[in-house]
Amino acid sequence: MQFEVKDYEVPEPTAGALVLAVRRANVCGSDIHQFHYDSPALREAVLGHEFVGEVHALGAGVTRDNAGQPIAIGDRVVPVYFVTCRRCAACLRGDFGMCANSLREWSKNPDTAPHFSGAFATHYYVNEDQYFYKVPDELDDRIVAGANCGLAQMLFALDHTRLAAGCTIVVQGAGGLGLYAVAIAKERGARVIVIEGVPERVTLAKRFGADHVVDMASHPTTEGRVARVVELTGGLGADVVLEVTGVSAAFVESIALARVGGEVVSVGNLNVGEGFEIALSPGVITRKNLRVQGILRYDPWYLYRALEFLRRTHERFPFAALAKEARPFNELDAAISDGESRSVARASVIL
Numbered sequence: 001m002q003f004e005v006k007d008y009e010v011p012e013p014t015a016g017a018l019v020l021a022v023r024r025a026n027v028c029g030s031d032i033h034q035f036h037y038d039s040p041a042l043r044e045a046v047l048g049h050e051f052v053g054e055v056h057a058l059g060a061g062v063t064r065d066n067a068g069q070p071i072a073i074g075d076r077v078v079p080v081y082f083v084t085c086r087r088c089a090a091c092l093r094g095d096f097g098m099c100a101n102s103l104r105e106w107s108k109n110p111d112t113a114p115h116f117s118g119a120f121a122t123h124y125y126v127n128e129d130q131y132f133y134k135v136p137d138e139l140d141d142r143i144v145a146g147a148n149c150g151l152a153q154m155l156f157a158l159d160h161t162r163l164a165a166g167c168t169i170v171v172q173g174a175g176g177l178g179l180y181a182v183a184i185a186k187e188r189g190a191r192v193i194v195i196e197g198v199p200e201r202v203t204l205a206k207r208f209g210a211d212h213v214v215d216m217a218s219h220p221t222t223e224g225r226v227a228r229v230v231e232l233t234g235g236l237g238a239d240v241v242l243e244v245t246g247v248s249a250a251f252v253e254s255i256a257l258a259r260v261g262g263e264v265v266s267v268g269n270l271n272v273g274e275g276f277e278i279a280l281s282p283g284v285i286t287r288k289n290l291r292v293q294g295i296l297r298y299d300p301w302y303l304y305r306a307l308e309f310l311r312r313t314h315e316r317f318p319f320a321a322l323a324k325e326a327r328p329f330n331e332l333d334a335a336i337s338d339g340e341s342r343s344v345a346r347a348s349v350i351l
């Protein structure tokens, strides 16, 4: 399990495509999962997808971004990291985030042209089926690098709940996704309870405005954490529970944390199969009248909303603190370890 640096000629973009120079790339949880996959196809792939770049070359016909803003060489840009083909059954339904071709360009072997299919590289090729948006000048790279995966994902996930002002949401896990969720929920006027055990993340959750943090150091058992949340919610449980831990057992706990008639949103748990199975009585979901929803990816215009959200709130929430531990690109392996140790909310590299 290691990285190899390979050299390729930076390609000229075809019509409708563009090439970015990567400026800053974050280590997302899915990069870490994939780093440990045994599958040979995925072992020889370019990782990295949560990032900000600047326009290096524009293909024929590319004059505006997907919000209609003029685009030129040197502009900072964030792309949606997956393909939306606009031709498959999901796209025809309007479920762009579920596009059947979403991962067409994902994790390719770098020997395959156009080579630059991941963000842990000097350049990134945005193909004609990827949305992209210009970055507002007032948002610096540290703040914006997490927009195209973490923040857009959280805005989309919470829009699929009935979270409103005055509701209580429990956020399980205060990594990048969880902290974004805290910011979004606070902006909407909700009450936020965070469950987290890593001291740095507990501190960050408070800085992001969490009303209560249930520290796993002082509440080491599921029973203890559920009891604390029930206590904090007047004996009811939470209106919405958001799972962004990637730990299977957290899903069982989310079911227990939700109130009768409440909602559970599963985002962090992505792996399937052996090692990721759990014991659960489905009757609990029935008896509690729960709505349980899984959310993977987002409608591409949510990336534009993410930029607008950051523009609106970057002085209210400490987004820069979320990814402060940037390393130079040649320390990518250490950055992956940072992400894995959960010692920082979002590990990143700068080019």
Ligand SMILES: [Zn+2]
Binding pocket: 028, 029, 030, 031, 049, 050, 149, 150
């Ligand atoms: Zn990601």
Ligand SMILES: [Zn+2]
Binding pocket: 084, 085, 086, 087, 088, 089, 090, 091, 092, 098, 099, 100, 101, 102
């Ligand atoms: Zn499609």
